[in-house]
Amino acid sequence: MVRFKNRYVCFEIMLEPSHASDTAQPLVMTNQDILRLVRENVKLNFGDSGAGLILAGMQVKHFNPHTRLGIIKVPRDHIKMVTATLALITRAKKTPCALRVRHTSGTIKKCQKSAIRTDRELILAYHKDANVAQLLRDSESQISALEI
């Protein structure tokens, strides 16, 4: 049976160091915004054909504006094209940024685990205010609730 295989990519958006140290500024982006960001950049770098190849299969599973950590689902055949594009992204909605791929996996389970762990590190590093426990709980429950 021919199975349609995917890759789940856990990535983090890095902002200018001066912004990042201002802890609380979340990057205001929704799942739709992330999708559009990736699609536009794939089109920019790989043309209409590249963008078309991932049009159907790509999906944003999760994005946490506080820690700027996200998970996207990409068809396995085109994962190299997408990860190359992620490395070339320089702006997200007019904010200068850089992307960093934290983990790639064939199933969402391992990606979830990695995302929870990374999210935790990021929250503890950057959000040293009273909300920490709440943020941690929220992020963990959100990520765990993802379905395939």
Added chain:
Amino acid sequence: MFYDLNIPLPEAAGKAGGHVSSQEWAQIAQTVEQARELGYSVVALNLTVQGKLAPEHLSVWNTTPEFKNAQLSWDRATGARVGGATRSVGRGKIRVLRRLTAVIGDAAQGHSLASVDGAYDIVAVQPTNDAMLLAACNGTWDAVDIVALDMGQRWNFVAKQKVVTQALALGVSLEIMYQPALAGEKTRQQWVSNAAAVVRATRGRSVIWTSAARRALDLRAPYDVANLGEVLQLNGDLSKRALAANARAALMHAFTRSSTLRAVIAPKHSAAGELEGLAKKTRMVS
């Protein structure tokens, strides 16, 4: 171990009487710190000099600020080199080296390369035409570890395989910097064209990835850089090697060239003139 052997100092620093302002140093320090967070263990600060080299260029390094969590390869007070390439880096720390890139347009400029031997950890050459590319690759100048080619500009020469393989045989690496790929549409196209040409000429061996990062956001995590190779037909394993093993080989080449005697003797703390003294004593130099 991941290496980033090109974090450039501002261009003005390479001109006669140039210096780096404290603001610019602060930005460089931020970039180095970001490199450390992304997982790089060794970075090299790169001074680019057009044409003739002079000892005054060394004075640029007198004003280096305090780098957090970094281990410098030179003594901040005196500017002298400290230790060898193999000194181990503490956990969570980053090693900072000094690199020189000489942009060379004719043979006369190339002669001045000999004068800075030993002062820098890595010496690179950026040829601007065919003849200089050949000179850089066939060993005319002893003091070359890396051949850098401007990735954002159109070249007026062709990187031929015949010329480039001579460099590989000598242990000289070719550098692919990825900052032009992030700079804008036109430079990105030129970058792909140039970088793919380098990959084709070298077949992926002895190629090193460097960032040429002007600010912290120009840096990419090591595996993301390796993924960029996909665009250049540099396959996964070769791309990863370009980040780690090849860069280490370039460092070793530099270390062997400057701190050892005929690659046999390496004094523990190489002071200026000690190698020549040793050479005379052991009669290895006539």
